Amino acid sequence: YSKEILEGTIVTTTNYKPKVDKHVIELNGVRKSYITGDLETPVLKGIDIILDKGDFIVILGPSGSGKTTFLNIISGLDKASEGDVFVLGSNLSLLKDSHLTKFRRNNVGFIFQQYNLLTNLTAKENAEVGENLSRDKTKGLSITDIFETIGMTEQMNKYPHQMSGGQQQRVSIARALAKNPDILFADEPTGALDEEMGRKVLEILVKVNKKYKTTVIVVTHNPNIAKIANTIIHIKNGLIDEVIKNTKPADPKTIDWS
Numbered sequence: 001y002s003k004e005i006l007e008g009t010i011v012t013t014t015n016y017k018p019k020v021d022k023h024v025i026e027l028n029g030v031r032k033s034y035i036t037g038d039l040e041t042p043v044l045k046g047i048d049i050i051l052d053k054g055d056f057i058v059i060l061g062p063s064g065s066g067k068t069t070f071l072n073i074i075s076g077l078d079k080a081s082e083g084d085v086f087v088l089g090s091n092l093s094l095l096k097d098s099h100l101t102k103f104r105r106n107n108v109g110f111i112f113q114q115y116n117l118l119t120n121l122t123a124k125e126n127a128e129v130g131e132n133l134s135r136d137k138t139k140g141l142s143i144t145d146i147f148e149t150i151g152m153t154e155q156m157n158k159y160p161h162q163m164s165g166g167q168q169q170r171v172s173i174a175r176a177l178a179k180n181p182d183i184l185f186a187d188e189p190t191g192a193l194d195e196e197m198g199r200k201v202l203e204i205l206v207k208v209n210k211k212y213k214t215t216v217i218v219v220t221h222n223p224n225i226a227k228i229a230n231t232i233i234h235i236k237n238g239l240i241d242e243v244i245k246n247t248k249p250a251d252p253k254t255i256d257w258s
């Protein structure tokens with residue numbers, strides 16, 4: 001394990017400068033338990049992993065295995081009970097809540113199974129919300145360019161109710177990308193979509209990873225979807241079962257959807 005990172009002094013996102021530049025995430029002895037009343041439920045039971053910048057990563061595992069808990073911890077939505085969580089050179093376990101908020105706002109983007117668009121705003125305006133969330137406006141991507149990338153130029157002025165579920169999910173990708181995040185987190189992004197729309201969303205995630213060099217981290221329970229990644233983290237019962245380096249990621253167009 002990299003001693004350099006462990007001894008790193010960078011704990012805030014304002015002076016962010018990773019020690020090991022090619023590592024986007026380093027976890028060391030990460031555990032997470034949920035406490036309800038007197039009951040403590042261990043969910044993550046000791047996770048160590050190093051992930052490289054620019055990779056397309058899938059977190060795969062059955063329902064209840066701890067995937068969302070894992071994603072919430074590496075994205076700063078929740079805190080580990082134990083262990084070090086280095087993301088982009090910052091130890092999230094040591095960040096104050098205000099710095100964690102800053103980290104989520106400036107450095108990472110999110111998409112979820114539900115698109116959560118603002119219904120009274122157009123597609124373009126929804127994407128601009130993402131842009132405005134980031135303090136550092138100079139870092140953002142052009143909204144026009146993003147809509148071209150996601151194949152939604154013609155829908156830019158439409159309202160959510162005028163779009164299909166797949167189109168709305170693409171707008172939520174645009175919103176997440178507007179601030180040009182270092183990492184894009186996606187929790188079951190195709191969970192609410194049919195096959196055709198789901199494939200399209202995955203194709204866009206692959207395109208974003210290539211075009212903008214964004215590290216993409218997708219949670220899924222579907223082993224076929226995992227085939228599009230170049231790194232697959234297989235989680236079983238709160239532990240990493242295996243990490244698969246996939247030298248030939250599948251084209252989302254060709255994976256078995258059944």
Ligand code: ADP
Binds near residue numbers: 063
């Ligand atoms: P997955 O995403 O693989 O389905 P989760 O990380 O959502 O798994 O959940 C793992 C386990 O943790 C499940 O048994 C779930 O019930 C439990 N769990 C998740 N969130 C909470 C919470 N906030 N409080 C208590 N238990 C939780």
